[in-house]
Amino acid sequence: MSAVGHDAHLAELDRIWRNSPGLVGQLTAVNHGTIGYRFIATGLVFMLIGGMLAMFIRLQLAWPGNEVLSPERYNQFVTMHGTTMMFLFAVPVMEGFAMYLIPKMLGSRDLPFPRLSAFGYWCYVFGGIFLYSSFLFDAAPDGGWFMYVPLTDKVFTPGMSADFWLIGVTFAEIAAVTAAVELIVAILLTRAPGMSIQRMPLFAWYILVTAFMIALGFPPLILASILLEVERAFGFVFFDAARGGDPLLWQHLFWLFGHPEVYIIFLPAVGVVAMVVQTFARIPAIGYTWIVLAVLSVGFLSFGLWVHHMFAVGIPLLALSFFSAASMAVAIPTGVQIFAFIATLWSGKPWMRVPLLYVMGFFVVFVLGGLTGVMLALVPFNWQVHDTHFVVAHMHYVLIGGMLFPMFAGLYYWLPLASGRMPSEALSRTGFWMVMIGFNLTFLPMHLTGLMGLPRRVYTYNPQMGVEWLNLLSTAAGFVLAFGILAILVDAGLCFRHGRKAARNPWQAGSLEWAMEAPVPMYNFASIPVVGSRNPLWDQPGVAERAGLPGGLLGTARPEYRELLGTGIVSGNPEQVIRISSSTWLPLLGGLSIALLLVCFLIGQYLLAAMMLVPLLAVFGRWLWTTGDRTAAPMLEAGPDLQLPSQYAARNAPGWWALVITLLIDGSLFASLVFAYFYLWLGAETWPPDGLGGDLLIPGVALLALLASAVAMRWAIAGNRRDQPARLRVGVLLAALLGLGFLVLHGWDLAAHVAAPQTHAYASVVWTLAGFHAVHAVVGILIAGFVWLRSLRGHVDAVRSLEPRILAGFWRYVVGQGVIAWLVIHVFPRTLA
Amino acid sequence: MTRLHGYRLSEMATPAVVWALHFVAVYSMAGLACGQGWQRGRIAGFEMVTWLMITITVLSWLLLALIAWRAWRGRNAQPSPAETGAGAKGAGHARKRFLSTVTLALAAIAALAVSFTVIPVFLLPTCAG
Numbered sequence: 001m002s003a004v005g006h007d008a009h010l011a012e013l014d015r016i017w018r019n020s021p022g023l024v025g026q027l028t029a030v031n032h033g034t035i036g037y038r039f040i041a042t043g044l045v046f047m048l049i050g051g052m053l054a055m056f057i058r059l060q061l062a063w064p065g066n067e068v069l070s071p072e073r074y075n076q077f078v079t080m081h082g083t084t085m086m087f088l089f090a091v092p093v094m095e096g097f098a099m100y101l102i103p104k105m106l107g108s109r110d111l112p113f114p115r116l117s118a119f120g121y122w123c124y125v126f127g128g129i130f131l132y133s134s135f136l137f138d139a140a141p142d143g144g145w146f147m148y149v150p151l152t153d154k155v156f157t158p159g160m161s162a163d164f165w166l167i168g169v170t171f172a173e174i175a176a177v178t179a180a181v182e183l184i185v186a187i188l189l190t191r192a193p194g195m196s197i198q199r200m201p202l203f204a205w206y207i208l209v210t211a212f213m214i215a216l217g218f219p220p221l222i223l224a225s226i227l228l229e230v231e232r233a234f235g236f237v238f239f240d241a242a243r244g245g246d247p248l249l250w251q252h253l254f255w256l257f258g259h260p261e262v263y264i265i266f267l268p269a270v271g272v273v274a275m276v277v278q279t280f281a282r283i284p285a286i287g288y289t290w291i292v293l294a295v296l297s298v299g300f301l302s303f304g305l306w307v308h309h310m311f312a313v314g315i316p317l318l319a320l321s322f323f324s325a326a327s328m329a330v331a332i333p334t335g336v337q338i339f340a341f342i343a344t345l346w347s348g349k350p351w352m353r354v355p356l357l358y359v360m361g362f363f364v365v366f367v368l369g370g371l372t373g374v375m376l377a378l379v380p381f382n383w384q385v386h387d388t389h390f391v392v393a394h395m396h397y398v399l400i401g402g403m404l405f406p407m408f409a410g411l412y413y414w415l416p417l418a419s420g421r422m423p424s425e426a427l428s429r430t431g432f433w434m435v436m437i438g439f440n441l442t443f444l445p446m447h448l449t450g451l452m453g454l455p456r457r458v459y460t461y462n463p464q465m466g467v468e469w470l471n472l473l474s475t476a477a478g479f480v481l482a483f484g485i486l487a488i489l490v491d492a493g494l495c496f497r498h499g500r501k502a503a504r505n506p507w508q509a510g511s512l513e514w515a516m517e518a519p520v521p522m523y524n525f526a527s528i529p530v531v532g533s534r535n536p537l538w539d540q541p542g543v544a545e546r547a548g549l550p551g552g553l554l555g556t557a558r559p560e561y562r563e564l565l566g567t568g569i570v571s572g573n574p575e576q577v578i579r580i581s582s583s584t585w586l587p588l589l590g591g592l593s594i595a596l597l598l599v600c601f602l603i604g605q606y607l608l609a610a611m612m613l614v615p616l617l618a619v620f621g622r623w624l625w626t627t628g629d630r631t632a633a634p635m636l637e638a639g640p641d642l643q644l645p646s647q648y649a650a651r652n653a654p655g656w657w658a659l660v661i662t663l664l665i666d667g668s669l670f671a672s673l674v675f676a677y678f679y680l681w682l683g684a685e686t687w688p689p690d691g692l693g694g695d696l697l698i699p700g701v702a703l704l705a706l707l708a709s710a711v712a713m714r715w716a717i718a719g720n721r722r723d724q725p726a727r728l729r730v731g732v733l734l735a736a737l738l739g740l741g742f743l744v745l746h747g748w749d750l751a752a753h754v755a756a757p758q759t760h761a762y763a764s765v766v767w768t769l770a771g772f773h774a775v776h777a778v779v780g781i782l783i784a785g786f787v788w789l790r791s792l793r794g795h796v797d798a799v800r801s802l803e804p805r806i807l808a809g810f811w812r813y814v815v816g817q818g819v820i821a822w823l824v825i826h827v828f829p830r831t832l833a
Numbered sequence: 834m835t836r837l838h839g840y841r842l843s844e845m846a847t848p849a850v851v852w853a854l855h856f857v858a859v860y861s862m863a864g865l866a867c868g869q870g871w872q873r874g875r876i877a878g879f880e881m882v883t884w885l886m887i888t889i890t891v892l893s894w895l896l897l898a899l900i901a902w903r904a905w906r907g908r909n910a911q912p913s914p915a916e917t918g919a920g921a922k923g924a925g926h927a928r929k930r931f932l933s934t935v936t937l938a939l940a941a942i943a944a945l946a947v948s949f950t951v952i953p954v955f956l957l958p959t960c961a962g
Contacts, residue, residue, distance in 0.1 A: 300850075332942075
């Protein structure tokens with residue numbers, strides 16, 4: 001290709017990848033760079049809001065008997081501070097880093113589902129606004145960020161404040177769950193060719209494990225929120241002990257999410273540390289395999305910790321000991337990572353620039369927090385300091401040390417890539433020391449006040465406790481910390497305008513994102529680089545220059561579509577060309593229709609809320625119909641002399657893996673519900689309370705219909721494989737009808753034999769289990785209708801079989817879930833008799 | 834392709850899954866015993882539920898040993914003819930070695946965690962508290 005040809009090709013690439021101009025462009029953008037920026041910027045805004053609430057809390061506690069905040073206001077601010085920092089700042093900001101960096105680091109042009117990440121962003125923003133709008137109606141949540149029942153049930157929290165929390169947080173959580181799907185598929189399928197699994201940058205490992213943790217860890221809270229909202233709105237019983245519920249069920253579900261959540265925040269931040277350490281030590285990480293091992297271990301072990309938040313609720317000691325053991329054990333793989341980083345710095349030639357300075361801060365602060373964590377894992381010590389400021393000190397050391405310091409390290413590290421300019425060394429060092437000193441003087445004294453008995457979450461304290469000077473110190477230092485954070489944000493903002501121009505790869509890093517020249521082109525790479533080592537920029541001279549020119553992979557054909565290269569999960573060998581969607585209004589419309597639905601629900605207009613399903617389904621129907629490029633040929637040009645299948649004809653299609661991960665998430669949601677069923681049974685005297693009515697005849701026939709639908713679906717899919725579209729369509733409709741038959745028969749039987757859900761926890765959980773499955777069956781029927789239509793229009797056939805495969809996979813899951821729910825509802829109580 | 838000469842990415846996580854299942858099993862048994870009085874009869878000095886916990890622990894150890902043995906074999910296997918040589922072929926062997934090393938070490942950690950979890954079973958009565 002001539003130089004002119006090059007320029008024309010690059011201009012064409014830019015035209016296809018860039019957002020539309022103006023406000024419309026901003027509202028319709030889906031590019032990972034744009035969405036990543038937004039998550040980070042919005043997250044930082046929420047950090048400032050949450051931080052402002054914290055300053056009010058500190059002012060109130062500065063001296064005993066202060067009246068800065070009324071007790072009610074104080075409860076609201078404590079609740080919203082925790083909620084904001086966890087759900088609206090820490091998780092979304094790290095997602096933003098991952099969304100911005102993962103494609104660039106892996107040598108890809110974008111994430112595989114750009115509309116999904118844009119949709120996640122709108123859900124996050126609307127959820128955050130929803131939550132904060134509660135202040136306008138003087139109904140700000142005040143039950144603590146953990147929302148314990150019975151304090152938050154309808155009796156003790158009438159009004160809408162708890163509903164604002166439950167609905168708003170669940171809304172914002174959609175972003176975390178969609179990001180999990182997006183990032184797992186991106187990491188598994190869109191790495192540069194040659195980047196086999198053992199050459200993946202460590203940051204990608206951390207994000208992969210985190211995303212799986214989100215997939216398994218968020219559903220318990222989503223379920224708990226749904227159950228509590230249903231209890232509040234419709235009088236179901238899950239947590240009300242008088243009618244067979246159990247308030248501890250809430251705590252189990254909440255912390256089943258809440259503890260992994262800490263690691264969901266922490267692990268991506270350590271991933272940042274891993275990248276910064278390698279670059280500034282100037283050598284590849286020592287113990288790469290050990291670090292991967294440690295991340296995997298932490299990912300798993302962190303799910304065995306949740307009860308350590310419940311040591312004081314009266315669970316038998318043996319059970320507590322299991323959790324105590326796991327809580328101590330998790331320190332070991334965490335320590336392995338820290339030692340690996342220290343070893344890397346030790347063996348290299350550390351270059352003490354600001355990002356590394358923050359990493360040093362991370363070491364000091366986080367290790368201190370980790371050590372008090374081991375103390376808190378010990379049951380007797382935990383009882384002594386439970387619900388005191390000792391715990392406040394511990395968690396801020398862990399979260400600020402484990403997340404905020406690495407985040408600032410990352411901010412300064414990648415600032416030259418995002419802005420094309422270097423941050424000011426003097427200003428940024430000042431910010432660091434203000435944060436470091438301010439933070440330690442704020443929270444170190446809290447260890448003492450906690451040991452002296454100062455309780456958490458209480459708006460004032462007795463002067464006789466002798467903690468007023470320590471509290472005053474905490475408050476004063478808190479302002480130093482706050483100004484330090486402001487200074488850092490101002491510094492980062494100024495850098496975009498006034499920083500000195502950065503050269504390409506100013507830190508001389510080894511990972512692929514630095515192959516790009518700043519400002520980074522919207523398409524990232526003109527040709528997808530081929531990778532032969534863990535640090536391609538160190539080991540493969542010329543790789544950066546080649547990636548900036550067309551002519552290589554995805555750089556030969558005239559650009560017509562946004563295209564990604566799909567590679568093998570383990571091997572990283574090229575397998576498919578993935579055509580993705582460009583700018584569209586659909587994500588915004590999808591977010592808006594959910595927002596409207598939830599507002600209607602919040603104000604008790606349930607019929608209106610149900611009617612809002614119509615625009616919602618219309619938007620998502622349109623979304624599905626226009627995903628990617630439905631007219632793509634089965635084979636596409638992927639590079640010089642390389643033809644690859646389009647995703648519609650590829651075995652490892654991103655859509656297929658998105659289904660797998662989505663079902664993992666949904667399976668976790670379902671498992672949490674089944675757990676709730678058995679947990680309620682465990683505490684019940686008799687189960688069901690009024691004995692079991694009816695027999696297994698009608699439920700048995702219903703089950704047969706469900707199983708028959710699975711057979712029909714298999715028959716339909718086999719028809720598609722043999723290129724018999726008529727058989728596909730008939731089979732799909734037959735399966736849908738049989739599924740509908742199951743729903744009618746089963747619903748009829750339950751209505752005849754199970755009491756109204758408001759009477760007892762048994763009836764509530766049975767109806768919820770059946771209803772949960774019914775929703776899935778209805779979604780399955782809708783997908784069946786979609787595939788029927790696609791087949792009719794000729795978009796699917798034996799080669800382009802992705803959509804029928806997805807339908808079949810989902811249907812198998814629906815049938816499997818139905819069988820389990822059926823066994824739990826109909827067989828388990830009979831085994832008790 | 835997910836499969837790589839008989840080695841899947843998901844296999845890497847199996848030791849940790851064994852730990853998780855063991856953890857859920859012993860915790861559920863303790864819950865059943867204390868909530869519903871399940872298996873509280875004594876046999877040879879221990880309650881039946883304790884014996885069950887011990888059994889499930891031994892089973893987990895065996896399972897982890899099996900996983901470790903498989904990984905060990907995978908790690909030390911000679912490269913097959915398809916994997917020798919330069920470039921993509923040699924890389925296949927390196928990948929397999931990496932995955933099996935991680936699996937092996939994870940099995941060791943999981944065995945340690947399983948043992949650590951079960952220690953209190955011998956130190957505390959089932960439903961003390």
